[in-house]
Amino acid sequence: MEQAGEIKRNELLAHARTLVTALEDGAQQQEVEQLLGMLAESHQSLLFNRVGSITRQLHESLTNLPIDTSLIQLAEAELPDAKDRLNYVVSLTEQSAHSTLAAVEEAMPYAEKLVDRSGKLQQRLLGVAEENSDNPELCKVIQQMDTYLNSLQADGDKVQQKLTDILMAQEFQDLTGQLINRVIHMVQEVEDNLVELIRVTGVSTRTEAPAEEQTADQKKNKAIEAEGPQVPNSGNNVVNSQDEVDDLLASLGF
Amino acid sequence: MNRDMRILVVDDFSTMRRIIKNLLKDLGFTNISEADDGTTALPMLKNGDFEFVVTDWNMPGMTGIDLLREIRADGGLAHLPVLMVTAEAKREQIVEAAQAGVNGYIVKPFNAVTLKEKIERIFERIDG
Numbered sequence: 001m002e003q004a005g006e007i008k009r010n011e012l013l014a015h016a017r018t019l020v021t022a023l024e025d026g027a028q029q030q031e032v033e034q035l036l037g038m039l040a041e042s043h044q045s046l047l048f049n050r051v052g053s054i055t056r057q058l059h060e061s062l063t064n065l066p067i068d069t070s071l072i073q074l075a076e077a078e079l080p081d082a083k084d085r086l087n088y089v090v091s092l093t094e095q096s097a098h099s100t101l102a103a104v105e106e107a108m109p110y111a112e113k114l115v116d117r118s119g120k121l122q123q124r125l126l127g128v129a130e131e132n133s134d135n136p137e138l139c140k141v142i143q144q145m146d147t148y149l150n151s152l153q154a155d156g157d158k159v160q161q162k163l164t165d166i167l168m169a170q171e172f173q174d175l176t177g178q179l180i181n182r183v184i185h186m187v188q189e190v191e192d193n194l195v196e197l198i199r200v201t202g203v204s205t206r207t208e209a210p211a212e213e214q215t216a217d218q219k220k221n222k223a224i225e226a227e228g229p230q231v232p233n234s235g236n237n238v239v240n241s242q243d244e245v246d247d248l249l250a251s252l253g254f
Numbered sequence: 255m256n257r258d259m260r261i262l263v264v265d266d267f268s269t270m271r272r273i274i275k276n277l278l279k280d281l282g283f284t285n286i287s288e289a290d291d292g293t294t295a296l297p298m299l300k301n302g303d304f305e306f307v308v309t310d311w312n313m314p315g316m317t318g319i320d321l322l323r324e325i326r327a328d329g330g331l332a333h334l335p336v337l338m339v340t341a342e343a344k345r346e347q348i349v350e351a352a353q354a355g356v357n358g359y360i361v362k363p364f365n366a367v368t369l370k371e372k373i374e375r376i377f378e379r380i381d382g
Binding site: 094097098101104105108164167168170171172173174175177178 | 265267268269270272273276277280312341362363364365366
């Protein structure tokens, strides 16, 4: 490519010299303009050559980018998989928080009733004690019951407080969910950019990529790798409940 | 402060709406409606007789700060007390909310006592 540049430079120089000579010899306006035109043309083609050379280099670099199967795997399978898992995490935490909140909502009225009824019974007993002030044995028993009902109310209050603590503890789900959503967004951007890059370099994602050759050992080891919790409906030959596990084992004779 | 007043709780996370609803119930407020975004909240406010709004900031459709601005810009809604309960904790945001006319600002994670205090304070100012 440098050679073409050199040729253009020599052409330019030749035209320049012709122009200088013509001017020194007192050439007519027409001839001068003609020579200037030829200089301009040489300059232009010099520029075009430079741009062409840079474009060729860029194209070569792009086609030589290591867009191999692992990057394509990343864009097509692993990044979308990562997003699925993160979405699943958010959904699991949501379900879990709702379960806890439901239980708290159910338990609250019991604690409230405990406190309420104890208080009411105490009032009634007070009345009974007053009417039977001549019966010391009865008054003693009523006194004991009063003490017991006090502690019952205190316990009921305590339970209500703790239930409120459990309620408030569920707010983690909102915060963790917001954080995870931001990460999912970022993964999406990375995936989009990678897909675009693969597209630009013109590598076909399905037919041209050479199939990964696995040795027999690699295949065996891959089969017993732990995969972590399965995302539902991922179609990975996965059981969906304890019943299915039991059925599968039973069918194998366990 | 009327314990029967209609309250709208706005947050895109259903768990958070549920928590706030329960806290309000504990404080004696039982007339509570929910919305999952500023876009769904605004028509509800325009059509209903709400007297109090508790809203998040960060929501996908219309944010809480925009909802607040819409409320203050609407003749029929401008008087509504608005309490923000949000994870947004930058100074500029708090200032922005105050300038937009918010009545109270609670930062997540928060506790039940804070909610009670802020609500009481808002209505002390209004009723007083």
